[in-house]
Amino acid sequence: xxxxxxVQGLVGARGGHHLFGPIDLxxxxxGALLIGGxxxxxxxxxLRILAGLLAPEAGAVRVxxxxxxxxxxxxxKPALTVAENLAxxxxxxxxxxxxxxxxxxxxxxxxxxxxxYLSAGQRxxxxxxxxxxxxxxxxxxxxxxxGLDAASVTRLEAEVDRHRGAGGAVAVAxxxxxxxxxxxxxxxxxx
Amino acid sequence: xxxxxxxxxxxxALSLRQAAxxxxxxMFAVLVVVLFAFGVxxxxxxxxxxxxxxxxxxxxxxxxLSLDRLFQADHDDGSLEQLALGPLPLWSVALAKATAHWLxxxxxxxxxxxxxxxxxxxxxxGLATLLAAMILGTPCxxxxxAIGAALVLGARRGGVLVAFxxxxxxxxxxxxxxxxxxxxxxxxxAAPHLMLLGACLLATLALAPAAAAAALRQAVG
Numbered sequence: 001x002x003x004x005x006x007v008q009g010l011v012g013a014r015g016g017h018h019l020f021g022p023i024d025l026x027x028x029x030x031g032a033l034l035i036g037g038x039x040x041x042x043x044x045x046x047l048r049i050l051a052g053l054l055a056p057e058a059g060a061v062r063v064x065x066x067x068x069x070x071x072x073x074x075x076x077k078p079a080l081t082v083a084e085n086l087a088x089x090x091x092x093x094x095x096x097x098x099x100x101x102x103x104x105x106x107x108x109x110x111x112x113x114x115x116x117y118l119s120a121g122q123r124x125x126x127x128x129x130x131x132x133x134x135x136x137x138x139x140x141x142x143x144x145x146x147g148l149d150a151a152s153v154t155r156l157e158a159e160v161d162r163h164r165g166a167g168g169a170v171a172v173a174x175x176x177x178x179x180x181x182x183x184x185x186x187x188x189x190x191x
Numbered sequence: 192x193x194x195x196x197x198x199x200x201x202x203x204a205l206s207l208r209q210a211a212x213x214x215x216x217x218m219f220a221v222l223v224v225v226l227f228a229f230g231v232x233x234x235x236x237x238x239x240x241x242x243x244x245x246x247x248x249x250x251x252x253x254x255x256l257s258l259d260r261l262f263q264a265d266h267d268d269g270s271l272e273q274l275a276l277g278p279l280p281l282w283s284v285a286l287a288k289a290t291a292h293w294l295x296x297x298x299x300x301x302x303x304x305x306x307x308x309x310x311x312x313x314x315x316x317g318l319a320t321l322l323a324a325m326i327l328g329t330p331c332x333x334x335x336x337a338i339g340a341a342l343v344l345g346a347r348r349g350g351v352l353v354a355f356x357x358x359x360x361x362x363x364x365x366x367x368x369x370x371x372x373x374x375x376x377x378x379x380x381a382a383p384h385l386m387l388l389g390a391c392l393l394a395t396l397a398l399a400p401a402a403a404a405a406a407l408r409q410a411v412g
Contacts, residue, residue: 053272054412069276073269079208080201091197092277130273 002064003028004138004169005050010059012042012049019045020188022059027138027169032160032180035173037188043173044072046188047142050171067138068093072146074127078116082107082126085115089130104159105129106152121147132159137168145176153178194279195287202291216253216296217303223249224307235312242311243321243372247365249307250300250325254332255357259350261292261340266410275411281404289330289337289399297329313376320375320385327388328368334399335360341406364391 003026011021019042027033035043048054050061051069076085086102089095102108105125110118118126124147131139139160145153157179160170164180172178192200206212227245231237265271265288274284304325305318313321339356343349371384 051276053275067276069272071269071272073267073272075269075273077201077205077264077268077270079205084204088197088201089273091192092194092201092274092279094194094278 004031004063004065005067005171006062006064007050008060008062010046010049010061011057012045013057014042014045018057021057023186025184025186027171029137029167029169030164031169032164032183033169033171034178034180034183034185035171035188036175036185041189043188044142047071047140047171047173051140063138065137066135067140068131068133068136069140069142070127070131070144071142074123075130076115076118076123076126079114081112081114082118083111085126086129090133093133093136095133095135102129104132104155106155119147121149121152124148125152128156128159132163134163134166134168139163139168139170141170141172141174143174143176144172145174145178194277195283198274198279198284198287199291199294202288203294206291206295212257213295213299216256217299219256220246220249220253220300220303220307221310223252224310228311239312239314242308242313243317243376244369245311246304246307246313246321246372247328247368250304250329251332251358251361251365253300254296254329254336255350255354257292257296258333258336258340258357259343259353261288261337262344262407262410263340263349266344271407272411275407281407282400285337285341285403285407286334286400289333289403292336293330293333297333300329301325313372317372317376320381321372323385324368324371324381324388327385327392328364331364331388331391331395332357332361334395335364337403338399338406341403341410344406344410364388367391 005027007023007025009022009024012019035046037043045054049056051067102111105128107122107125128144144156160180163170224245228238262271265274275281304321308318308321335357339353342356343352346352367384367387371381371388374381374384
């Protein structure tokens with residue numbers, strides 16, 4: 001079975017400093033990769049390279065399916081309502097029926113509220129709603145639990161489980177404890 | 192609706208929520224025209240003679256006002272990297288955002304141009320040509336501005352830098368736009384100047400989105 005995402009000999013650097021690598025890994029359907037490591041070891045850089053936002057120092061990344069990426073910033077427009085923010089990204093990315101409802105992140109009651117009134121955790125949940133799109137088999141999540149309460153983390157874990165069960169795969173860079181059964185762990189700073 | 196139109200629609204919605212954008216551009220153009228009139232004096236012949244140039248300079252400066260923010264907010268809140276990962280190539284993202292900028296600032300300036308010209312005692316004979324020239328010229332300002340706005344992403348004093356980058360590039364548009372209107376006012380043929388403006392528009396349409404995309408790629412990385 002072809003892996004959704006394959007990495008060979010990947011070397012990451014930032015500002016001329018070697019961060020990690022060479023790394024070989026693959027992400028198959030139903031797979032989960034937890035990326036750990038101390039601050040500055042290149043967790044975000046690795047995810048940005050996998051997403052195609054950054055060029056690697058060396059090595060190759062092959063992405064065989066559509067992906068969604070959650071970065072440090074939430075890509076939320078304060079002047080638009082919660083529903084308008086989500087609808088924009090769903091229409092822009094052509095998600096259609098595969099898009100999760102706001103209820104999936106517990107924001108259904110705030111749909112008509114301008115996003116400028118959201119707390120940091122609520123903005124993160126809105127960003128997650130944009131990212132957790134079932135039509136994209138690969139989810140790349142950079143510190144997805146930042147600002148989330150316990151109930152939201154549990155909801156996120158359930159969404160990820162559901163996605164993996166449907167044949168998706170996820171790579172998560174996080175310092176938090178995220179319960180993702182049968183996930184592999186990549187500890188940066190040791191490669 | 193295609194992603195291109197979806198992006199234009201979102202930028203229009205954001206501008207309408209902050210309605211100041213379009214109003215500020217027009218009000219700034221009015222202010223420039225009024226200042227010129229005060230500076231030059233009330234002599235109608237003198238004002239009429241410089242009217243075409245003043246209206247074009249006012250439109251160019253007004254279009255510059257919001258250019259530094261064309262990509263800045265998307266860059267700051269993470270939207271730009273999401274747009275880069277989306278279904279549109281970056282040149283198309285740049286084109287969509289330049290189009291939205293033109294709709295928000297260029298179109299109101301086109302509508303206001305005849306009023307500005309009449310304030311400077313321009314004879315009505317030149318208004319049709321002025322309008323035609325503005326329709327061809329103002330999109331060039333937004334397209335050239337997209338290059339400057341993309342290049343200064345993350346820079347301090349971005350607004351000043353955009354002006355330094357874009358104003359020299361806009362000089363041909365300014366020359367042909369003014370020349371077309373003056374030709375119409377003096378009874379000469381305006382068509383060659385309008386065709387040159389059209390050529391400027393086609394050239395910026397072909398080159399500016401790609402140039403802006405190259406700068407955006409650097410900013411996202």
